[in-house]
Every structure is written in C-alpha cells, then in structure tokens.
Amino acid sequence: MWAGGKTSLVKRYEEKNLLPDTFDTYIEPFFGGGAMFVWAYGQNPSAKFYLNDLNQYIMGIYAAIKDDVEEFCRLVDIYDKKYLSLPPPKVKTKDENDKTVWVDHPTGRPNKTLEKAYKVGRDVDWIELGNEIPEYHTRRQFYFSVRQKYQQLKTDRLSVPHSAALYFLMKAGFNGIWQTKGDTDLFNTPCGLMRHTESIYDKENIVEWHKALQGTTLLSQDFTQTLDHVHGAENCFVFLDPPYRGCFTQYGVDFDDKLQQGVVDYLDCATHGGAYVMMSNRDVGDDFFEKRQGTNIIETFDVTYTAGRRKKEDDGTFTAKKAKEILMIGKK
Numbered sequence: 649m650w651a652g653g654k655t656s657l658v659k660r661y662e663e664k665n666l667l668p669d670t671f672d673t674y675i676e677p678f679f680g681g682g683a684m685f686v687w688a689y690g691q692n693p694s695a696k697f698y699l700n701d702l703n704q705y706i707m708g709i710y711a712a713i714k715d716d717v718e719e720f721c722r723l724v725d726i727y728d729k730k731y732l733s734l735p736p737p738k739v740k741t742k743d744e745n746d747k748t749v750w751v752d753h754p755t756g757r758p759n760k761t762l763e764k765a766y767k768v769g770r771d772v773d774w775i776e777l778g779n780e781i782p783e784y785h786t787r788r789q790f791y792f793s794v795r796q797k798y799q800q801l802k803t804d805r806l807s808v809p810h811s812a813a814l815y816f817l818m819k820a821g822f823n824g825i826w827q828t829k830g831d832t833d834l835f836n837t838p839c840g841l842m843r844h845t846e847s848i849y850d851k852e853n854i855v856e857w858h859k860a861l862q863g864t865t866l867l868s869q870d871f872t873q874t875l876d877h878v879h880g881a882e883n884c885f886v887f888l889d890p891p892y893r894g895c896f897t898q899y900g901v902d903f904d905d906k907l908q909q910g911v912v913d914y915l916d917c918a919t920h921g922g923a924y925v926m927m928s929n930r931d932v933g934d935d936f937f938e939k940r941q942g943t944n945i946i947e948t949f950d951v952t953y954t955a956g957r958r959k960k961e962d963d964g965t966f967t968a969k970k971a972k973e974i975l976m977i978g979k980k
C-alpha cells in the first residue's frame with residue numbers, strides 16, 4: 649500500500665489502448681508501489697527491468713523480498729502475530745438498529761494521560777512505557793514501540809530484519825503515507841485504525857513479488873540517473889509516475905515545479921532516444937503540462953479521490969473530491 653497507487657488507472661490506460669504492444673526493457677524511475685510493473689511483468693516476464701525509487705528504505709523492502717523472502721515473511725509473521733494478539737483501539741458491534749458501529753475497546757483505547765507521563769521532548773517513550781506498564785500492551789503501544797526501535801537503529805536499516813519491521817509499520821500505519829521525522833528521512837507515520845481481524849499482509853502475494861523481482865535491477869537514485877539505462881536499450885518502455893503536482897508532502901520529499909519540468913525533459917529526452925514513454929500526473933487546471941506538451945500526446949482522466957482527500961463542503965460534510973489526472977505520452 650502506497651499513496652498514489654496506480655492499479656485502477658492502469659486498467660483505464662489499457663482500455664484506451666495506450667500501453668505499448670511490446671517492449672524488451674522496462675524502466676520505472678518513480679517505483680513506489682509499482683502498479684505498472686505488475687502490468688509490465690505480466691506482459692513480458694523476460695524483459696529487462698530497472699526499478700528505481702529515491703526512497704532507499706522502500707527499495708530495501710523490495711530487495712529483502714527479492715533476496716530472502718523466507719526470512720522476510722518469517723519476521724513479518726512474528727510482528728503480525730504479536731500485533732493481532734493485542735487489543736485494538738476500537739471494536740466492532742451493532743447499535744439498536746442493527747447497524748455496525750465501532751466503539752472504544754475497554755483496554756485497547758488510547759490512554760492519553762498515561763502516554764503524556766512518558767513524554768520525552770515531543771515524543772512518547774513507548775518502549776519504556778511498555779516496560780513499566782504491561783497492562784498498556786495494546787496495538788497502539790506495540791506499533792509505536794516498533795517504530796521507535798526502528799528509528800533508533802544504529803545498524804544497517806536496509807537489512808532484511810529492519811526491512812521487515814518497516815514493512816509491518818507501513819501495513820499497520822496510517823493510509824499508506826510516508827511521513828518523515830524532523831529533518832531526517834526516517835519513517836514517522838502514525839498508526840492507522842488498526843482494525844485488522846486477520847493478517848496485515850498477503851503472504852502469497854509477497855511470494856509472487858519474490859518471483860517477479862528475480863530478473864530485476866533495483867536502484868535507489870534520483871530519477872534523472874535512470875536515463876543512462878534508456879540510452880542504448882532496444883524497444884524500451886518507460887513509465888514516469890512522479891509525486892503529483894500540488895501534493896508536496898506525501899513522500900517526505902519536496903517535488904516542486906522545477907522538478908516537474910525535469911520529468912518532462914526526461915520524457916522528451918527518452919522519447920528522442922527511441923523509447924515509448926508515459927508520464928502520469930495531476931491536472932491542477934493551470935495548463936502546466938499543456939504548455940510543455942510540444943509534439944507529445946496528452947490524455948486526461950476523471951478520478952474521484954476518497955479517504956483523506958475529500959472535499960469539505962460549507963455545511964461541514966465531506967464529499968468525494970473530483971479531479972483530473974493526465975497522461976503524457978512521448979511523441980517525436
């Protein structure tokens with residue numbers, strides 16, 4: 649789960665016949681959750697794949713799944729079992745009209761007074777809290793203590809055990825977003841609703857990823873550096889899915905219009921080098937991409953954003969927010 653996941657848009661690209669018929673090299677410079685890779689691998693599993701994301705810790709998770717899936721899943725299972733055994737903040741029940749409602753769990757709910765007592769500076773010392781108050785072993789305390797241990801690591805954060813811890817955190821964390829701690833690049837997303845009743849992850853899917861990743865080259869560089877792999881590649885497909893314009897904080901990095909311009913330049917350069925290049929982005933209504941279109945093709949898609957991105961109406965209610973996404977396809 650990763651903010652900006654593309655699975656449903658890929659289907660719409662396919663329906664409109666926008667995806668290439670064949671390719672022998674596939675390059676994804678902003679890999680994230682890799683939804684387009686799933687399509688590309690399905691099309692041609694024996695292609696050469698270069699998968700890149702600036703976030704080295706995300707790429708560390710893919711590397712762990714690629715290199716040692718058994719150990720990775722064994723460790724995630726330990727987190728998963730422990731987490732599921734603890735009381736969640738809310739429990740599901742029925743109201744007098746037989747409607748499903750979530751009410752505070754008698755022991756799993758947040759205890760703000762207790763947490764405040766363990767505050768050190770701006771943070772709660774969750775490990776110490778857990779050590780001293782065993783009655784407060786809840787999913788919430790567990791999540792934050794795993795996060796605290798992960799943040800305090802002195803050793804290789806890209807190792808299989810630490811990548812498994814991060815994977816658990818991303819699965820149980822809030823909405824698949826990536827918040828960072830202060831001016832570090834460390835994962836600092838708060839816990840999610842933690843309502844899981846069964847495993848936080850799909851092991852079979854991870855094993856599929858393990859197989860698919862075998863022939864891939866995993867990279868963690870600035871996207872511009874992946875251009876090297878476009879040059880000289882025969883029949884190359886590049887899918888660019890940068891952080892969208894107008895949402896700068898989702899991935900813990902600032903991605904301003906200068907960088908967006910850099911993505912368009914990349915698209916033009918790779919297209920001139922003979923690659924089939926697609927770039928997805930948000931249309932914020934200022935014709936930013938139209939002004940930079942040149943001979944390229946632009947397709948637009950209506951989308952509806954739900955959770956977290958809903959629009960607040962004057963009366964205080966929320967409605968799904970309508971927006972436009974664009975797809976620029978390189979054309980010489």
Ligand SMILES: C[S@@+](CC[C@H](N)C(=O)[O-])C[C@H]1O[C@@H](n2cnc3c(N)ncnc32)[C@H](O)[C@@H]1O
Nearest residue numbers: 652653654678680681682683702870871889891
């Ligand atoms: C919109 S997300 C990608 C979503 C993904 N395609 C999917 O389907 O889930 C954008 C990604 O760009 C990465 N990123 C941000 N700045 C970058 C840069 N300069 N070079 C490479 N990757 C970058 C972020 O870490 C994030 O994973």
